[in-house]
Amino acid sequence: MKPVDAVITKVVEETPTIRTFFFDTSFESEPGQFVMVWIRGVDEIPMALSYDNAVTVQKVGTATSALFEFGEDDSIGIRGPFGNGFRIKGDNILLIAGGVGAAPLSPLAEKAGLQGFEVTTLLGAKTKEELVFRERFESAGKVMVATDDGTAGKHGYVTQLIDGKDYDQIYCCGPEIMMKKVLDKVQPEKSQFSLHRYIKCGLGICGACCVDGLRVCKDGPVFTGEVLNRSEFGLYMRNECGEKVKV
Amino acid sequence: MKPVDAVITKVVEETPTIRTFFFDTSFESEPGQFVMVWIRGVDEIPMALSYDNAVTVQKVGTATSALFEFGEDDSIGIRGPFGNGFRIKGDNILLIAGGVGAAPLSPLAEKAGLQGFEVTTLLGAKTKEELVFRERFESAGKVMVATDDGTAGKHGYVTQLIDGKDYDQIYCCGPEIMMKKVLDKVQPEKSQFSLHRYIKCGLGICGACCVDGLRVCKDGPVFTGEVLNRSEFGLYMRNECGEKVKV
Amino acid sequence: MLSLALTGLELKNPLMLAAGIMGTTGGSLKRIADNGAGAVITKSLGIEPASGHNNPTMVEVDCGYLNAMGLPNPSYKNFQQEIDIAAGAGTPVIASIFGGCALDFSEIAGVLDADAFELNVSCPHAWGYGAQIGTDPDLVEDITKAVKAATDAPVWVKLTPNVTDIISIGLAAQRGGADAVVAINTVRAMAIDINSGYPILGNRFGGLSGRAIKPVAIKCVYDLYDALKIPVIGVGGISDWKDAIEFIMAGARAVEVGSAVGNNISIFKDISSGMEAFLMEKEWTLDEIYGMAHKI
Amino acid sequence: MLSLALTGLELKNPLMLAAGIMGTTGGSLKRIADNGAGAVITKSLGIEPASGHNNPTMVEVDCGYLNAMGLPNPSYKNFQQEIDIAAGAGTPVIASIFGGCALDFSEIAGVLDADAFELNVSCPHAWGYGAQIGTDPDLVEDITKAVKAATDAPVWVKLTPNVTDIISIGLAAQRGGADAVVAINTVRAMAIDINSGYPILGNRFGGLSGRAIKPVAIKCVYDLYDALKIPVIGVGGISDWKDAIEFIMAGARAVEVGSAVGNNISIFKDISSGMEAFLMEKEWTLDEIYGMAHKI
């Protein structure tokens, strides 16, 4: 479909670098699915839906900075939702979120919590103020925190919070290096990861987002650890030109 | 839609000049609706559906002659059904058929008969052997016959069979001059006529079939006497070029 | 709120019936005018009556229609009465005309009385007419000049998209004195019946219209708006008010609706009320959205 | 039953992955080959790595897709390893290549090892490349000659439909020694966001693909089949086996599938089994339906 016009109704400052933009249109979606956010005249970028009617954005470059200039009544174009989200399985699940990776995991926590799952979240960030959606995860279950600088929770990486406990399913989103570390620690067939690749069409056509033969935009963005174990995941990715670059 | 491939399963010789071609595909339709019959490499011509899966064709020129060469297992292309058929109304109805005009009226007779209507048919033709579907009309109700040469029924025109009796609705199909005579004799608001005009697109777009502003292919082919009374009906029609020609 | 002046004609809205759609009889033209069109355009009229190509002349395809009518028409000599009937609706009536050379065009324009002339130099499936002419800038310029000399009425030139460079043809029309260009006529196309191998159209190939061609038409209008000084009239695939708005934003001063009339005889009313509601909600005027995509 | 020889390549079926579709990585090309394609074509490769146009680079429209990727590619210098991975499927791998001049093309074709080369002289939205070149018969002839001199592999020339006369470009390719032509690349087109007036694509305009363009492509293939001695490969809007059959009847020796892969990664298997069932039922061979629409 063409981009739907979505008018921003509220902007919430989650952290100094992360804001949630609520809009006037809701999208039926599975947790982990994403939309393409068109900042007219600038760029169109992929964003997970952090609510039915919101995206939670970290300011990292041109498009996200442009979006940070937007406020109530400004409008963006939205295509989607696209891709396959997290498949909810088992009773006792573990969520591992690094930084803005909490965005796709937060609706998953809420949904699983409402369905009576036992939800444990490991939430990591650089520093205390950069922890996102802590309350949303807490309302769904137990939360353990890690910060790189030790300002909250464990001093270190969120991966260090992983205990030997057996979970029915493990869900993870964050920087690829961190996700790779998680994959090395857990049972691949019981884990799901939401991947980041350069998205152009979002329609499964252009091939820009491929992890080997798999399209992040259409076959993913969520893949099982098993599938990723047999792939270039954690080793290299493609830039906008399609060149291989080290992760 | 594109033409559907229809394979001829049976050809019935109704009269020396009229044959019914049954095909392997049925079309859900109202009595009076028509299809475009594509005789590949020759022409595409409008034909009423005389059964769900048949057209009844009088040999008059190039395309109909070509079709008369067709037999079992030959195939034609069919688009449709198109247009608005007869609207069945009242309890006590009169059908007036001239020649191959019996084609669209015969399924109407059967349908009305099954629904318990009192059906009277006036059936006209040049000569006895050219009477079409007499048995179908008889199985639905009373039939009165007229032939131009007096070989069956009344000697004269079918219009002469019209009595003063009051019918809830009168349905008519035949040569335009005959239909015009009928219209002059009956209550316009209680009568329906199936018109013949040059059909090109069949889709209500090209305008070739217009009776004044009305499209025979889309708004018709069936119109009430009331509508026709205010039109060029019976006076003139358009040829393939769009020139006015006298009826 | 939708009214405008277009090449000197006063239109109650920028929505016109495209040439070749219900345009062979005064009655059908009047019906469309009565149903809300801002102006109506006749079937393309030539010197002599013509019956056009063999059926099938039109067929529905996946996302639009394919046609090769072959310019059937009763000749301009039989058409003044139809124009007069159509004019009874109080809405401008534009005569679409075609010919094999400048002389044909000027003969017709010199005799017919219409509110404007639209020169069909763009029909993709009539040999020696239409696009055979409309792909040659010099011919387009000459024909336009000849018609301008033959009539005082505004002259619009309808362009084919089946060219490498539509701008050069638009510029030729402008040089010839055209008051507006119209884009686009149908896109050269074809369909084959796989059950038999036969090309479906009697003429084998024809022109694609309807929703499929809208993005092609939008691009043509956008380019012509940039390149020309005279107004561009948009046509191709319009089926609702959103499409009409898109054309106007691309740079169309007004639009024509063709194929979509088949399934909705009241489409002009529907589009104009949709446009009005949209402009109201956005607090935009027709002038403000005209060419908007260029200003951004 | 569907196997054929095409410009010297043995294909298990006449269905190929079109250029620019899942063609940037060896893994994705191999996946399509493993999923039933008779051959796969890479993303168009140029001299230097390029990131292409800004997003939005692709958007779905009414009856197809609009794209202006802008020829992003990792450069041919980084691509041999991807071709080798793709070739692991045992299916021919064709390298699509583009450049600004004959020298660029021959540089690439001289170095890359691929089963054939497809020359992209037809991309409608990359300035100075693609269709900028492919509308000029002399350039097309020169480039084809240069590539033929640089490689022993078969050379296919992919044509743009955005020309007045596609046959003249096809003949130029044939004169240059092309082993086949491929028709068509996307149709120049555009879409505007009516909520803002912005052209939707980052590049403002782009090329239309998908179902909307099938009748346009069929006509191009039909015309080229008539005019050329070398085989024509059809592409544009194929989404099921019926479409593939239609192209072959129009005169395509083989076909490519692009946009429709997005929603059906197994489309090559689906099309080939549909074609087989159809041919069986009709008791026709692939050779019999090839160009059938011309023989009738």
Ligand SMILES: Cc1cc2nc3c(=O)[nH]c(=O)nc-3n(C[C@H](O)[C@H](O)[C@H](O)COP(=O)(O)OP(=O)(O)OC[C@H]3O[C@@H](n4cnc5c(N)ncnc54)[C@H](O)[C@@H]3O)c2cc1C
């Ligand atoms: C499926 C998916 C879901 C995502 N969800 C979120 C989310 O919920 N919140 C969030 O803050 N971020 C999310 N991202 C990342 C987000 O898309 C990028 O941060 C954003 O595109 C940066 O744009 P920019 O113009 O500000 O950065 P730029 O200045 O363009 O570049 C910075 C980096 O951003 C990335 N980037 C730029 N354009 C794209 C693109 N089209 N596709 C992918 N990456 C791109 C590249 O890694 C690039 O190196 C998600 C990415 C993917 C693939």
Ligand SMILES: Cc1cc2nc3c(=O)[nH]c(=O)nc-3n(C[C@H](O)[C@H](O)[C@H](O)COP(=O)(O)OP(=O)(O)OC[C@H]3O[C@@H](n4cnc5c(N)ncnc54)[C@H](O)[C@@H]3O)c2cc1C
């Ligand atoms: C709605 C409708 C339903 C019809 N139903 C039947 C029917 O059930 N049985 C039947 O025998 N006939 C029917 N006809 C008439 C039938 O279409 C013509 O007899 C047929 O088209 C003649 O074709 P031809 O090539 O044999 O004749 P031609 O040699 O082409 O010409 C003879 C005459 O046939 C008519 N004709 C030719 N082509 C067309 C066309 N495209 N559209 C309309 N008329 C045309 C013209 O009046 C022409 O003068 C119907 C016509 C219409 C409009």
Ligand SMILES: Cc1cc2nc3c(=O)[nH]c(=O)nc-3n(C[C@H](O)[C@H](O)[C@H](O)COP(=O)(O)O)c2cc1C
């Ligand atoms: C059945 C039909 C007949 C047409 N006849 C003419 C014609 O006579 N003259 C002309 O200039 N254009 C003619 N056209 C082209 C239309 O005016 C219009 O340019 C084209 O159909 C695109 O618009 P649409 O998509 O709204 O139909 C015809 C189109 C159709 C579908």
Ligand SMILES: Cc1cc2nc3c(=O)[nH]c(=O)nc-3n(C[C@H](O)[C@H](O)[C@H](O)COP(=O)(O)O)c2cc1C
């Ligand atoms: C996203 C996308 C990227 C494309 N990239 C290329 C390309 O790099 N080189 C090329 O020759 N054609 C390219 N094309 C054109 C296709 O190969 C094909 O000719 C066109 O899309 C029509 O086929 P389809 O309707 O099956 O998609 C691209 C098309 C799309 C949709």
Ligand code: FES
């Ligand atoms: S972004 Fe185009 S296939 Fe995924």
Ligand code: FES
């Ligand atoms: S035949 Fe075309 S409108 Fe009726």
